[in-house]
Amino acid sequence: xxxxxxxxxxxxxxxxxxxxxxxxxxxxxxxxxxxxxxxxxxxxxxxxxxxxxxxxxxxxxxxxxxxxxxxxxxxxxxxxxxxxxxxxxxxxxxxxxxxxxxxxxxxxxxxxxxxxxxxxxxxxxxxxxxxxxxxxxxxxxxxxxxxxxxxx
Numbered sequence: 001x002x003x004x005x006x007x008x009x010x011x012x013x014x015x016x017x018x019x020x021x022x023x024x025x026x027x028x029x030x031x032x033x034x035x036x037x038x039x040x041x042x043x044x045x046x047x048x049x050x051x052x053x054x055x056x057x058x059x060x061x062x063x064x065x066x067x068x069x070x071x072x073x074x075x076x077x078x079x080x081x082x083x084x085x086x087x088x089x090x091x092x093x094x095x096x097x098x099x100x101x102x103x104x105x106x107x108x109x110x111x112x113x114x115x116x117x118x119x120x121x122x123x124x125x126x127x128x129x130x131x132x133x134x135x136x137x138x139x140x141x142x143x144x145x146x147x148x149x150x151x152x
Contacts, residue, residue, distance in 0.1 A: 010034050010080045011102060011136040017044045018082045018143055021057070024049070028143040031057035031081040033065040033074065033098075040077070041065035057081060058089035062096050073097045082140040084111030084133070090119035094127045101129040104140030 010032050017030030021044030033041040043060035047053055058081055066072050078100040079093060084107040093101060103113065112119045113131055120128035 010039070010078075011082075011104065013039065013042060014080045014082050015104070015136055015139050015143070017042055017057075018140065021045050022143060022147045028147050029057045029081065029083045031061040031079065033061050033077050033079050035065070035069065035074070035077045040068045054088065056086065056089050058085055059092055062092055062098075066096065075099060078102065079129075080135070082136065083107050083144065084113050084115060086110050087112040087117055087119055093129060094120065094125055097127050098129045100132065102132045102135045104134070104136040105144060106133065106137075 014030040014032045017032070018028040021030060022028030026045040026048055029045045031043050032039055041061040041064035043057050043064060045057050046055040046060055049055070058079065061079070062074065065074055065077060074096045077098055079098045080102045082104040084103050084105065085093060085101070086107070090112045101113070106115055108115045110116070114133055119125055120131065
């Protein structure tokens with residue numbers, strides 16, 4: 001666990017995690033879960049590594065955080081992720097009752113927070129975190145653009 005980082009540093013850690021995922025061949029998305037200014041989980045996309053379509057950075061980090069605190073409810077936790085969460089991840093964030101969501105780059109094609117289905121605005125959404133978009137946006141977008149440019 002990492003203590004005492006400031007909010008921008010939490011996104012910096014998510015960006016570094018994303019960068020490392022890209023180097024490993026995964027889509028460069030990183031996620032950090034914070035509780036009381038302490039990092040309790042850090043994860044990157046692992047869909048290829050784990051042969052698991054649900055192993056998005058957010059899902060992996062939420063699972064790790066829940067295990068660490070011994071509860072599926074992360075009511076006093078904040079989540080930092082480098083890309084706007086998809087519908088699956090937005091649902092998991094809601095079910096976990098995450099307090100605040102900070103994300104970097106918008107995802108007009110696959111995002112579900114301020115793009116696409118806007119999951120948290122849905123009448124069937126039981127809990128919506130406070131959302132802060134654009135945190136580390138340019139660096140997150142750069143990582144993704146470079147990753148996909150190299151593969152085309």
